[in-house]
Amino acid sequence: MELKYNNLDRTKAYKKLKKTKPVSLKKVLTSERVKEYVVDAGAGLRYNYAAKAVDDKIIELLSQLAVEQQLVEKYRALLSGDVINTGEKRKVLHHLQRGQLAEDVVHEGVNLREFYVEQHKKAAVFAEKVHNGEIKSQSGKKFDTVVQIGIGGSDLGPRALYYALEQYVMVKKGALPLKAYFISNVDPDDAALVLSQINVDTSLFVLVSKSGTTQETLANAELVSSYLKEKGIAQPKKQMLVVTSKTSPLAKDPDYLESFFIDDFIGGRYSATSPVGGVILSLSLGPDVFSDILDGAHQADRLALESNIRKNAALLDAMIGLYERNVLNYPVTAILPYSQALHRFPAHLQQLDMESNGKSVNRYGEPISYSTGPVIFGEPGTNGQHSFYQLLHQGTDIIPLQFIGFEKSQSGFDMEIDGSSSQEKLNANLAAQIIAFAKGRENNDRNKNFAGERPSSLLTAEQLTPSVLGALLAHYENKVMFQGFAWNINSFDQEGVQLGKILTKTVLSKNPDDKVLDSYAKLLKVY
């Protein structure tokens, strides 16, 4: 089928959507709807949209929009290796890291699925050798710690996934194969704190940079190397692994203990299921756990091919999000996991969503006249309830909410206090919030009045397991992808991060040609 890339405001369905009347949650949210408005999101994860301000008519128009913008067909084209990242003229192949959904993608004679599988296997074999003591530290000891040095996509996804499963693995395996730490910020206090907490003699370091040129990561690698030398480790690189692309400067250094490769077709924020996440997660949680994450993600990727929007959780979530952004004009979306294990997940989604869809030009570089990606933020519940929920309930803006919740905890550590367990209290809070936001409560005292009509969705599963986590990760990746297609933007480049990098260089050269920049640099004692 021939693909057409049209701006959102040129579609018929969008024009019809603009004319629809808002749906009142107070009227439509019934217990039948809670049971019916559910879609399988893969690996036991379910997307419940009962408390979203949509009805059958709006969903039908969103479905028409998805068809008109050929969203699933564009996803198929992406899977087949089309150059979807038009800005950088690259294929977009993160799905291929976790399974094959289209024909082989061959680039310059290399079957890329085989290349990705080979790198995953290499990471698994390496992790097993570390775990069984075949690979030891320079002083002949077993490694017990692994530290990732990377930033942005080379940090946020792997970090979020590690914390999401740290407790789960400790309970299942009795102990973590290796404890993981992360150094990302060029703020020297970040590295200092991590280094003060570990025994460097028994620590492996994973230097992760796809480009191999990121200032913060290279500075931290040098900082760590010199600290290791100070601590008597003669060859720091022999305790360091590299994850990078074959064309990066880091790839050319044979002194590192081992190197793992990705390619330019795996965007940083989409790289958690590549060796960028795979090396540290295989070392810290085990290759079996990483493989289950891939499996869950693959299940979600497969479901995202479904053409019926009511059976395609990522597509439906994407289109409801678009309706909230472009028809209801809500500028922000909150991610609210009722799971402490997911405490870094909103931070990952901030990059995933905002770096992908924070664009003002279409995929051809032409200005667009409609809103694109929302501001994303979030914190786990119930902590957020005691922080910013005041604004969510009674603030002047309506902020759509994305709740995430699980029936069971990961640890099983719990007890009944005042007639309920802590897990029951957690989920009672979650259920209560959904209703409080949707239905509100009238009070003659306006200060105590809850207007309600604040929409939310709920992603839920029995427990946060590796495969559920993989499905959750892929759900959001696919949601962001579908929204980008619908907005006709390129979700896979990030030119917006460049200007700051260029100006930083001019400051560090101590001679910026902008006088105001010079004043700020002096104010901050850069020179």
Ligand SMILES: O=P(O)(O)OC[C@H]1O[C@](O)(CO)[C@@H](O)[C@@H]1O
């Ligand atoms: O892996 P690299 O090349 O060090 O890049 C790190 C991050 O920097 C960015 O390019 C943005 O600054 C992200 O997109 C990327 O995830």
